[in-house]
Amino acid sequence: MSEPAPLPLTPRERLLEAHRRLCAAYNCPIAYFHALGPLDELVSSLLSHRTRNADSARAFRQLRERFPDWEAVRDAPVEAVQEAIAPCTWPEAKAPALQRILQLITGRRGALNLDHLGEMPVTEARRWLESLPGVGPKTSAAVLSFSVLRARALPVDSHHHRVAQRLGIIPASISVGPSHGVMEAMLPPEWDAQGVYDHHEVLMLHGQRVCFFRSPACARCVLLDICPTGQARRTGLREAEPRVRSGASAERGPQAA
Structure with missing residues (x-):
């Protein structure tokens, strides 16, 4: 049988x-491929949308080299930010979008950081991130998983x-x-x-x-x-x-x- x-x-x-x-x-x-803080990881992830990894990494590196901190990126002329992130796709759209997100974080937090995410349950932290324009489930999970927060989130x-x-x-x-x-x-x-x-x-x-x-x-x-x-x-x-x-x-x- x-x-x-x-x-x-x-x-x-x-x-x-x-x-x-x-x-x-x-x-x-x-092994985790880097150890960025959550705000750095958010910026890196936003630049990577529809962009090859090598190009988004170059755009992120140029942004860090040309501005001393994220407050300077937030307050800079949009043309300067656009020039810095030129290696990524659609820098003319991503530059103002990035500055808008940095402004929103500052307004909500009273400071430009995402340190509070580490104290929140993952579902709440993802909901907070996804309330920002242009941030969806992949980006919110990437910020929590790939950054130094090392949270249990699946991109x-x-x-x-x-x-x-x-x-x-x-x-x-x-x-x-x-x-x-x-x-x-x-x-x-x-x-x-x-x-x-x-x-x-x-x-x-x-x-x-x-x-x-x-x-x-x-x-x-x-x-x-x-x-x-x-x-x-x-x-x-x-x-x-x-x-x-x-x-x-x-x-x-x-x-x-």
Whole structure:
């Protein structure tokens, strides 16, 4: 008598199995890539919207070199800020938007800092950040996770999102913003901030190195046997692949992320 066919994995089971395999492949725990304060991280994240990492890093570096502190950036002529962040996309839009956010933080806090975020529950800290114009769930999570606060927050970028869609962890119809809450709800409560950070990093790295937007390298993917998209591609059923979008058109300009 033959063995019964295994039951298909649930989305949460796929997430956990992908995490286990990718952590082995990319050597978790993964070191944090920098140690910026939360305000620095917010500025860095805002500059990175729809921008290559190397270009946004250069824009951030030039901003720090040309102004002594964030108060000086806030109060400078907008043209000077725009010139400093020229390496990033849409500097003409990001410069006034950045100054507006710095002004709002000063008005709400009485000082230009985000030190209070470390004393707040993560959900409240994210809500506070997302009340700022242009700050969405990805940026709020990045500020809390990537900065020295090292909070338990899950950012989802386009690579992470693409891998999760192809694995069937999230539906093909869900965009990056709403996907944050869906995937956060699947995370084991016992995972600490490092575990949540590792989860984002390994899915992002896999999207960058294997699960490319065009022509994913399914033949060398450690997740192939649990990936509906990979299995469909392997058998030639290309129509079964979810329509994964690369992001907004360049004409649309920067948006909340």
